[in-house]
Amino acid sequence: MATDRVREILSWYAGNPPGVLANMARMMYHGALAGTGKMVILPVDQGFEHGPARSFAKNPEGYDPRYHFQLSVESGCAAHAAPLGALETGAVEYAGQVPLILKLNNSDVLSKGENPCPALTGTVKDALRIGASAIGFTIYPGSGARNTMYEEVKELIAEARDAGLPTVIWSYPRGSGISKDGETAIDVVAYGAMIACQLGAHIVKVKPPTAHLEQGDAKKVYEAQKVPVSTLTERTRHVVQSCFAGRRVVIFSGGPTKSDQEVLDEQREIAKGGGFGSIMGRNVFQRPKKEALQLLAKIMEIYRAG
Amino acid sequence: MATDRVREILSWYAGNPPGVLANMARMMYHGALAGTGKMVILPVDQGFEHGPARSFAKNPEGYDPRYHFQLSVESGCAAHAAPLGALETGAVEYAGQVPLILKLNNSDVLSKGENPCPALTGTVKDALRIGASAIGFTIYPGSGARNTMYEEVKELIAEARDAGLPTVIWSYPRGSGISKDGETAIDVVAYGAMIACQLGAHIVKVKPPTAHLEQGDAKKVYEAQKVPVSTLTERTRHVVQSCFAGRRVVIFSGGPTKSDQEVLDEQREIAKGGGFGSIMGRNVFQRPKKEALQLLAKIMEIYRAG
Amino acid sequence: MATDRVREILSWYAGNPPGVLANMARMMYHGALAGTGKMVILPVDQGFEHGPARSFAKNPEGYDPRYHFQLSVESGCAAHAAPLGALETGAVEYAGQVPLILKLNNSDVLSKGENPCPALTGTVKDALRIGASAIGFTIYPGSGARNTMYEEVKELIAEARDAGLPTVIWSYPRGSGISKDGETAIDVVAYGAMIACQLGAHIVKVKPPTAHLEQGDAKKVYEAQKVPVSTLTERTRHVVQSCFAGRRVVIFSGGPTKSDQEVLDEQREIAKGGGFGSIMGRNVFQRPKKEALQLLAKIMEIYRAG
């Protein structure tokens, strides 16, 4: 079952305890892309982040967190990510059927402050207790509260590492330091990805970046050095490069709901640019199950080919 | 004594230690609704939350916390909930006669800040020491201090779980992020209920929601997807659905004092919508005892029939 | 549901945390003898103590620990006592259906030393985790290792008390200090019972004593003071008196398998002598289920009448 590609990827993480590698391997040897070094992950923190109706009214089966477990299992996702409460509903029923990533912090939109910062809603002990293969954590580079998040994740990565668990960082720049367009600007996304790597992330999750350049000093360099960022393929390549020259697994979120064609086009560009995979929520679970499975199958086919 | 319905409800909580299930069962096999999977709980945190005269002057017997123990026992409530001091007055005299829920945080109205946050007034050790069957905790989604509450309850749920105690979360959205009307808006109540579930609540308590829609992004979805929320029955159904598709026990508070007819009409709608029961304070203990017992009997009859 | 008799018994334990009283009450308000202040408990530590075939070959249904849960529930026992592993097999399935007593130490007969001493096989945390209402502990007064046991139980009682759990002490004198006959001699059994009380036991379990007098100095006093110990009724009365003048619940084990008639005669004498009940294992679970239930019903009838 072991493949050279997975062995190569694991070699980038040399020096981590064997348990961290074993759990990385568990995800990379699981599901439809097993052994390819590519990962498609189903994340379902939408309920916490946007509220139940905005997340699930379109496809009401999704109100039951076990529906998402079932989707992850049937589609052959490499892992299933969610907050604690949701994972606990299916952790016994689906024990051993799909690697789990426990999201340890989460935000809601009932209260909005100037310095966005998710609440800690789970622990490394919870991750072990429910049998998760990794922890997940969101940082908001650009927020006035970024240090709180960076320092929290520093502690959690260390604790998780001792427990044999790798860490997936959701790097979502936002806050008073960044414009709305800037949140997905290529310079900002690449910067956020690198911060995640520097903090010790084993896997980094970013949003697909746009060609916008947010920061003046950065813009000058991108232009002077003619860094190619006009296509998503080029931008993906730049983000991958920004993650220690491609020696960290970086995957891309799906963002707001769009058509099958749009999703697949985006994924093709990401795959072509060297992206390691997709972590797509709303575009999956807001579709009827049959369509969701078909879409996931097509996405996985893209990465298998890529 | 064991019933299929209670067994089914307990199955939703698989993965919890047996003690948590045993204490859930203790409440569900106790009192007038024993075995139905429905719960009517008498909460008496009013004294702490609103002060003594506002709470008890109308029916001065209520100044004695043992009066409320007696009410809970005589009426056959599934549990009796109160802060530490009040529970300690009757915990010996009523030992073993009604399951207790120790409210671990409480607010008073002598001081009002922008970011409401209750004080921790009890511990899991207190709950064990006085023989409680669960802990209770209030969160205010929408408050600028919500992260403090979410993180406190995360720790308490974990400690309580290890000690075999389930957690009841009072989810009361309020604070600078939400208008006064928004506190009971259906989108907000459903969202608050889901947050409680995601945090790991075993039982969720919410206020009966109104048809108001508070948040713009949510409103669009409710309208686009035609989520029916015009009657309390429909809104209850939506809240129940938002609690992991009905796989968490969610009960509804009684709110401000109103007529018997109004109380019973409200309860009928909640029962019809699939609500698991009622946690009603003022509308019970501010009535003379005889009337309170009659009202509780009628409410329980509604849930038994439902 | 509350009765004067149970209230009276609980008053003997004033000064304990309410949780200890609540758990005492849970056992005394449960099952066929609810409210009488009498208790019949089903103990199944036989498998550990004597091995599987000696315990269960006669009635092979007993190999499954859930069979004993079912017996306890159907017969209406006040509690079900067993070691950790056995209780874990049924703690979820029978959650809330019968109070559990977790035996925290156990002996096997594969190794016999001069100074018998059971091994600690569970903890107070285990008791909480599985939802037990009490801990159980065996002491061997007369063993050269008695201090180990006394000091272990001193710590466990304190920890259990803080957690709201009462302690049942199995007081079984044995060891180099006592002859085989002496193990059930009235002077020795009464002495062992008092030691359990002095150590802080809430409930004491002893073997039905014989008229034998083991210790010379004691014998002189029994004879000089004409302490009546010729019938089991008299001996029971003496043991009850030795437990703080009857202010501690003391119950009697069933001993080796015997006929229904013998069992019932013994129980009648114990009930007449003021014994609080029976904790009978082999004589129950080595009979076919139907007979076991009939026997338990008759025993409970004796205590209800008594």
Next chain:
Amino acid sequence: MATDRVREILSWYAGNPPGVLANMARMMYHGALAGTGKMVILPVDQGFEHGPARSFAKNPEGYDPRYHFQLSVESGCAAHAAPLGALETGAVEYAGQVPLILKLNNSDVLSKGENPCPALTGTVKDALRIGASAIGFTIYPGSGARNTMYEEVKELIAEARDAGLPTVIWSYPRGSGISKDGETAIDVVAYGAMIACQLGAHIVKVKPPTAHLEQGDAKKVYEAQKVPVSTLTERTRHVVQSCFAGRRVVIFSGGPTKSDQEVLDEQREIAKGGGFGSIMGRNVFQRPKKEALQLLAKIMEIYRAG
């Protein structure tokens, strides 16, 4: 020496460890009011709270903390309360001559912020070390820092209880939530007293309330329910009722220096309203010793008669 009245009062605290009751009894069986269930306590935290000259210049003997010990002993006070430093000066010399209450937090007036909060200046270990019979703690309901105080006292009560020590809470509403007049308003004082009880106080100390009603919502209820609060006797009765229907010992402070006649009139009304006694500082120790002793004797006479 034991009296039915003290036994009755102790019964309200059932469930506490015997040591807490023993220390309550030590105070109630000590001094001039021994056995009556009434208590006059001499508190000397004035030096810390107002500075030395404001406290003691009028009667310079008071600069020596042992002077206050001597006053407490000679007058037959039930207890003597002070901060750690002061108690340490006389704890050896007066060992065993008067029960001590160690005030564990104290404020000074050198710094005043918006959210008043006393400093922790002693520990439960200190209380044990110096042989105190209780700990004392001040809360400021109405302060923005109230949660800090509530959470501190929650921990201290638990620690003290385990050590067999009862807790006296000085409940002094103040802070941005309350006007200056509101600090002694009857609705606020009654509310503050109830909060102290809910937090687990064994003895509550409040200021004699005025007829002012501070909070709009409360005022409506007092008027609608015609709660009588026009005389101090009536207001005392209301405060006592607000302390779990009179099942917690509540005592009243003396406030600013006034004439003997004013002091005694106030005490008569408090006694008539069911107050359990007086905890009076400045009005005692700022008088010459002889006058102080005479005043205390008259006050005690009022409570003995009442």
Next chain:
Amino acid sequence: MATDRVREILSWYAGNPPGVLANMARMMYHGALAGTGKMVILPVDQGFEHGPARSFAKNPEGYDPRYHFQLSVESGCAAHAAPLGALETGAVEYAGQVPLILKLNNSDVLSKGENPCPALTGTVKDALRIGASAIGFTIYPGSGARNTMYEEVKELIAEARDAGLPTVIWSYPRGSGISKDGETAIDVVAYGAMIACQLGAHIVKVKPPTAHLEQGDAKKVYEAQKVPVSTLTERTRHVVQSCFAGRRVVIFSGGPTKSDQEVLDEQREIAKGGGFGSIMGRNVFQRPKKEALQLLAKIMEIYRAG
């Protein structure tokens, strides 16, 4: 991938944290017997237990612990068990390729005392760090030091459970309480298996029992009740029954080196008797690799058919 049989087996462990079930599932869904509920495990603690030459001279490739990892992976074993040092040699290279069981205690034969007791050579933290799916522990019922082992494993099971790891107990009766023949006597092996279950083992490993009956009291019962123990099939059935009526996974060791035929005959009887599988060391790794793989394939075929 999930099968009804594995789901059924996992249901026996209800009440364990989901992580324990997930790790049980990881082993039962891995390798050549994935999904059957049967397990063949390769244990290599021989080096520690018997010394290097006695273990590996016959097939010197075995001196390298990675040889055994490779054997486990190639043969499709459900898990690979060894002491810490050995597992660390291959944990990185074989990360994610076979579930690991970390043996936490081990004995050597350089020193033999009267009361055999293995040394603790690893920790639960080690198990997590290297990514193991279970811990292993050896008990010697019959040893004068059995209490030490029982109490050690009690603590380790609790710690491992919290970390989501199941426990495999090697139950090997030996010591002064048992004759050499008695170590594999059916009464003793069944008793040792039951003790492991009572202590909380998730998986029990025993030696294939002989028809010898060691203990007098037990022998009487086996004969009186006509418990069939003349064939290995019958004895396996009796051991399975002694493990909570078959509700715990019990697997059988291979013992001293023997011919292929003997090994396979033994395995066939164990499979027929309901044994859950084999944990065979010397008979595997002392054969040349090719023969070892063939033998393992044949054994797995027996269990797949059974």
